[in-house]
Amino acid sequence: MQSAFRSRLHEPRTAVVIGRWLGAAFVICFLTGLISHGLQDPPGWLRDHLPSRPVDGYRITQGLHVISGIAAIPLLGAKLWTVYPRLFAWPPVRSVLHALERLGIVLLLGAALLEVFTGLLNTLQWYPWPFPFRQTHFWLAWIAVGGLLLHIAAKYPEISANWRRVRAAPVPGRRAFLTGVAVSVATVTAVTAGQSVPWLRRLDLLAPRRPDIGPQGLPVNRTAAAAGTAGVRAAGWRLTVAGPAPYTLTLAELEALPQYTALLPISCVEGWSASAHWTGVRVRDLLDRAGARAGARLRVVSLERYGGYATTEMEASYARDPLTLLALRVNGEVLAPDHGYPARIIAPNRPGVLQTKWVSRLEVLG
Ligand SMILES: Nc1nc2c(c(=O)[nH]1)N[C@H]1C(S)=C(S)[C@@H](COP(=O)(O)O)O[C@H]1N2
Ligand SMILES: [Mo]
Numbered sequence: 001m002q003s004a005f006r007s008r009l010h011e012p013r014t015a016v017v018i019g020r021w022l023g024a025a026f027v028i029c030f031l032t033g034l035i036s037h038g039l040q041d042p043p044g045w046l047r048d049h050l051p052s053r054p055v056d057g058y059r060i061t062q063g064l065h066v067i068s069g070i071a072a073i074p075l076l077g078a079k080l081w082t083v084y085p086r087l088f089a090w091p092p093v094r095s096v097l098h099a100l101e102r103l104g105i106v107l108l109l110g111a112a113l114l115e116v117f118t119g120l121l122n123t124l125q126w127y128p129w130p131f132p133f134r135q136t137h138f139w140l141a142w143i144a145v146g147g148l149l150l151h152i153a154a155k156y157p158e159i160s161a162n163w164r165r166v167r168a169a170p171v172p173g174r175r176a177f178l179t180g181v182a183v184s185v186a187t188v189t190a191v192t193a194g195q196s197v198p199w200l201r202r203l204d205l206l207a208p209r210r211p212d213i214g215p216q217g218l219p220v221n222r223t224a225a226a227a228g229t230a231g232v233r234a235a236g237w238r239l240t241v242a243g244p245a246p247y248t249l250t251l252a253e254l255e256a257l258p259q260y261t262a263l264l265p266i267s268c269v270e271g272w273s274a275s276a277h278w279t280g281v282r283v284r285d286l287l288d289r290a291g292a293r294a295g296a297r298l299r300v301v302s303l304e305r306y307g308g309y310a311t312t313e314m315e316a317s318y319a320r321d322p323l324t325l326l327a328l329r330v331n332g333e334v335l336a337p338d339h340g341y342p343a344r345i346i347a348p349n350r351p352g353v354l355q356t357k358w359v360s361r362l363e364v365l366g
Helices: 012-040 057-087 096-123 133-154 156-161 174-190 198-203 251-256 283-289
Strands: 239-242 247-249 260-267 273-282 297-302 311-314 325-330 344-346 359-365
Touching: 012 057, 012 133, 012 156, 012 174, 057 096, 057 174, 057 260, 057 273, 096 133, 133 156, 239 283, 247 251, 251 325, 260 344, 273 283, 283 325, 283 359
Parallel strands: 239 359
Antiparallel strands: 239 247, 260 273, 273 325, 297 311, 297 359, 325 344
């Protein structure tokens, strides 16, 4: 059977080297994914411990998440090519242990392929499936990690025998093949990482976003037209703050309050990020005026009616951070409609999805 596959590179040392690179990409992707999930949708026990610093934390972890996920695609291809003759091994199951080993591979392979596929399409904002992206992506990651651990345990003897080059049998062509794989990984990384890494921006040929293209030099995910908020005018707009001492402000009254400027990024979960100077009123000042207690959480309500991010919640660590603003300006200009005119939330170390635009109401929670 094996003789049907003529390349000599279907061999363990090649599989181990690529497996190491793929494993590293997986681990980075998994850990940064957990961070992203925790920040975006924290379970109760974590909710009151989310840090609002470092300011660029989420920008870095989510940038790495998408970079390592994209790098995993050519690595998965190379790994699969290296080992696929074994998928046809006969008899298909030799023992209970062998059955377990193959189950691990089915879980790992199925989950890993689906994971990079759904992740890649997510960066393109394309959701051609009937299930919710985020939960599916989250649970598949755990299945992949479980499959990976089973796989490493089952292959441990072979992995350790081929871990060091001196102990593995020499095979001509191996070095060239590994170099080719490394070059393709470097290339896909270089032409997409510019969506989050500023000094790679000029090479950003294939990523879905250029972080400097859009109104006021910033990309837009959901436009005012799509959100149904393009017709918002200062005259009819009010900010309502609901709390122990509720009040309502016009835009002119909001502009008359002390204004602060902060350099903060929008870091989209899809991988692009861009920093800007935001100017507006501190959220904590607005909350103090409403008589909120120090540990109070906050609900932010947008004028947008139907979107999944029309209403968001903010933990006290963000609401109390002096850099967290209800922003009225970006880079010195009044917010464009697509960036949330007349007022939007901007807070440090938060996923872009929670930087709510077209805000009309803040509700103090408990
Ligand atoms: N009301 C509302 N706010 C929103 C969104 C939305 O769909 N509705 N999208 C969020 C997402 S996913 C991102 S990445 C940022 C993008 O902000 P920008 O369009 O100003 O760059 O806005 C966030 N704020
Ligand atoms: Mo986003």
